[in-house]
Amino acid sequence: MTNDQTFKSRGPLLEALLRLRKNRIALAGLIIIAVFLFMAVFAPWLAPHDPLEQSLYSKLKPPIWSEKSDREYPLGTDDFGRDLLSRLIHGSRVSMIVGVVAVAISLFFGTLAGAIAGFYGGKTDNLIMRLMDILLAFPPILLAIVIVAFLGPSLRNAMIAIGVVSIPRYARLVRGSVLEEYAKDYVQAARALGARDMRLIFVHILPNCLAPLIVQTTLGFASAILEAAALSFLGLGAQPPTAEWGAMLANGRSLILRAWWVVTFPGIMILLAVLGFNLLGDGLRDALDPRLRE
Amino acid sequence: MIRFILHRILSLIPTIFGVSVLVFFMIHLIPGDPAEMMLGERANEKSLKILREQLGLDQPLYVQYGRFMSRLLKGDLGRALRTNEKVSREIADRLPATIELALMAIIIATVIGMLAGITSATRQYSLFDYVSMVLSLTGVSMPIFWLGLVLMIVFSLHLGWVPLSGRLSYDIHLEIITNFYIIDSIITYNWAAFKDTLWHLVLPAFTLSTIPMATIARITRSSMLEVLRQDYIRTAKAKGLSLMMVHYKHALKNALIPIITVIGLQFGILLGGAILTETIFAWPGIGLWILNGVYARDFNAVQGGTIVVATMFVTINMFVDILYAWINPRIKVS
Numbered sequence: 001m002t003n004d005q006t007f008k009s010r011g012p013l014l015e016a017l018l019r020l021r022k023n024r025i026a027l028a029g030l031i032i033i034a035v036f037l038f039m040a041v042f043a044p045w046l047a048p049h050d051p052l053e054q055s056l057y058s059k060l061k062p063p064i065w066s067e068k069s070d071r072e073y074p075l076g077t078d079d080f081g082r083d084l085l086s087r088l089i090h091g092s093r094v095s096m097i098v099g100v101v102a103v104a105i106s107l108f109f110g111t112l113a114g115a116i117a118g119f120y121g122g123k124t125d126n127l128i129m130r131l132m133d134i135l136l137a138f139p140p141i142l143l144a145i146v147i148v149a150f151l152g153p154s155l156r157n158a159m160i161a162i163g164v165v166s167i168p169r170y171a172r173l174v175r176g177s178v179l180e181e182y183a184k185d186y187v188q189a190a191r192a193l194g195a196r197d198m199r200l201i202f203v204h205i206l207p208n209c210l211a212p213l214i215v216q217t218t219l220g221f222a223s224a225i226l227e228a229a230a231l232s233f234l235g236l237g238a239q240p241p242t243a244e245w246g247a248m249l250a251n252g253r254s255l256i257l258r259a260w261w262v263v264t265f266p267g268i269m270i271l272l273a274v275l276g277f278n279l280l281g282d283g284l285r286d287a288l289d290p291r292l293r294e
Numbered sequence: 295m296i297r298f299i300l301h302r303i304l305s306l307i308p309t310i311f312g313v314s315v316l317v318f319f320m321i322h323l324i325p326g327d328p329a330e331m332m333l334g335e336r337a338n339e340k341s342l343k344i345l346r347e348q349l350g351l352d353q354p355l356y357v358q359y360g361r362f363m364s365r366l367l368k369g370d371l372g373r374a375l376r377t378n379e380k381v382s383r384e385i386a387d388r389l390p391a392t393i394e395l396a397l398m399a400i401i402i403a404t405v406i407g408m409l410a411g412i413t414s415a416t417r418q419y420s421l422f423d424y425v426s427m428v429l430s431l432t433g434v435s436m437p438i439f440w441l442g443l444v445l446m447i448v449f450s451l452h453l454g455w456v457p458l459s460g461r462l463s464y465d466i467h468l469e470i471i472t473n474f475y476i477i478d479s480i481i482t483y484n485w486a487a488f489k490d491t492l493w494h495l496v497l498p499a500f501t502l503s504t505i506p507m508a509t510i511a512r513i514t515r516s517s518m519l520e521v522l523r524q525d526y527i528r529t530a531k532a533k534g535l536s537l538m539m540v541h542y543k544h545a546l547k548n549a550l551i552p553i554i555t556v557i558g559l560q561f562g563i564l565l566g567g568a569i570l571t572e573t574i575f576a577w578p579g580i581g582l583w584i585l586n587g588v589y590a591r592d593f594n595a596v597q598g599g600t601i602v603v604a605t606m607f608v609t610i611n612m613f614v615d616i617l618y619a620w621i622n623p624r625i626k627v628s
Contacts (some may be wrong), residue, residue: 134312145569222435249437264444278435
């Protein structure tokens with residue numbers, strides 16, 4: 001008997017995960033996201049103060065390393081005397097929720113649209129893609145603003161608007177993947193065996209479209225947080241007194257001369273959160289890209 | 295090729311039609327009575343009724359839409375509810391400001407972005423590569439309205455290098471011909487105004503340019519890397535051509551195709567997406583005008599402005615598509 005080594009094939013998912021572990025950039029992103037998630041979940045316990053609690057006595061206190069600061073308020077207070085640190089921590093809760101809801105909306109409707117369009121083809125495909133084209137005809141921020149104007153300014157409507165705006169991206173992605181997979185043998189074999197449409201789509205085709213979808217979802221999280229902050233900044237998203245980073249920036253705009261901390265810190269939070277998701281998304285894209293397999 | 299171009303142009307029509315339907319119905323389904331909004335809460339019923347008739351609000355929705363479409367095709371976008379000025383006039387007044395800003399931003403983004411991308415690609419894994427890629431990732435992750443505020447604090451308030459907001463200082467006089475201040479100041483030999491305009495443009499344009507800059511840098515880098523891997527580049531190097539020649543004459547030309555596409559797309563995005571920058575710097579462009587229309591419940595303004603911006607955006611994307619198909623010999627028709 002020959003002494004040959006048998007290599008156990010590891011499967012694409014495991015391979016991808018191992019490659020991800022070696023990708024330090026994606027790891028950094030994952031750590032950042034974990035920190036924000038932790039902050040979001042444990043906000044009420046982590047925050048030293050109530051984010052909505054005003055204190056006329058402690059208005060506009062600077063951060064702890066400046067003079068005239070108050071040790072009660074490590075990062076200072078805003079013009080209502082609310083603790084900035086607590087508001088920042090609670091803000092991560094808002095941003096995470098917005099990310100989840102907005103991405104869930106675009107993921108669900110986008111995948112549905114793309115799968116139906118790609119699978120059934122013909123006039124259905126044409127109609128659905130035309131609808132997507134109409135959505136894509138607007139610069140994203142503008143469309144979100146108009147949708148919120150239509151629905152009424154609130155955080156909930158901002159989430160819906162951001163979700164709707166991103167639907168075409170997912171639809172196109174899934175449609176492309178579905179078209180690619182449909183032509184392959186295993187799908188045709190299942191069809192020949194009598195599998196019904198629904199089963200074909202969900203059991204056979206979609207699982208193989210996951211890779212780009214995962215990347216897009218992660219990156220979509222990043223842009224959802226950014227867009228939500230933008231809408232709140234414009235007064236069309238989170239309404240006062242909700243502690244949301246974009247809204248805090250809008251509030252601080254009139255204070256930039258007197259209280260630089262009210263403007264700087266919320267912006268840094270947005271930057272870090274979005275950066276985290278972008279790093280992870282980029283890392284995932286590199287790890288899952290079949291072309292880079294050596 | 296001609297057939298492809300015609301096909302793309304024709305497919306614009308149903309898209310723009312769909313856009314007008316979507317915008318119209320969204321705007322007209324907003325709760326609230328425009329007549330009441332215009333006349334105030336205490337207006338008497340008779341005046342409200344007359345105004346509603348005048349605005350055509352008493353007709354069923356599809357009739358209103360029909361009237362709207364017939365006017366739209368004649369180029370009549372109605373009158374802004376705030377000022378009673380023609381919407382088309384107001385848009386035409388403000389569009390040059392946005393175009394000037396977007397143009398300047400895309401130029402800055404392209405020059406710096408492409409240089410960074412090319413240098414990164416030709417010096418892959420070097421310190422420059424890592425730093426510029428981290429910077430560009432940070433650039434796309436940064437909220438643009440925050441960046442604008444921070445830059446304003448540093449360069450305007452603390453250092454006093456650039457003016458705070460607007461297009462022109464109060465004490466500078468400029469004869470407006472095209473409403474493009476740069477062009478107007480040149481053709482009227484008004485160098486003071488020219489300098490002043492540029493100084494006002496610098497900060498907003500740079501702020502606006504950060505995201506496209508980062509995107510262009512990344513696509514340039516990846517596209518160049520793809521090309522540099524090719525065999526004909528190895529041949530060129532083996533032939534003894536100088537690195538500059540190889541990189542710029544041979545590699546870059548072939549890497550340009552996706553880069554140009556991205557530049558075109560980014561420009562389109564800037565035109566409609568400059569709303570945040572215009573808000574921060576009080577830049578009197580079309581984005582800020584539409585936003586103020588939203589705040590003031592000025593439906594006609596929001597409607598007209600959005601349709602115009604969407605039409606421009608879609609048209610630019612179409613041109614980019616056609617350009618891409620023209621330069622890329624491998625793609626012709628979908």
